[in-house]
Amino acid sequence: xxxxxxxxxxxxxxxxxxxxxxxxxxxxxSRKYINAQVQRLRAMFKWAAARELVPVTVYQALGTxxxxxxx
Numbered sequence: 437x438x439x440x441x442x443x444x445x446x447x448x449x450x451x452x453x454x455x456x457x458x459x460x461x462x463x464x465x466s467r468k469y470i471n472a473q474v475q476r477l478r479a480m481f482k483w484a485a486a487r488e489l490v491p492v493t494v495y496q497a498l499g500t501x502x503x504x505x506x507x
Contacts, residue, residue, distance in 0.1 A: 439481070439490045444501045447477065451504070471503045 437446070451474055457464035465473070478498050485495040 439484060440494060442481070442490075442494055442498070444497050447474065447498055447501050450477075451501075455504070467504045467506065474501070474503070 451470060454465045454470045454473065478495070481490060481495040481498055484490045485492040
């Protein structure tokens, strides 16, 4: 998928895969680790937006996804 088409919904789907874990033997990731990885993805898009590789609106939209909360 082109980076310009990446959206908060796609990021949410990726995060849900992290929460769920993947068959056959991968365990779910911890909440703190998932939030760190989502932040890492946002930083990647910030870098790309600063270099005009993706529209800045993509980076701004990804910032609207709330972090996972305890519980």
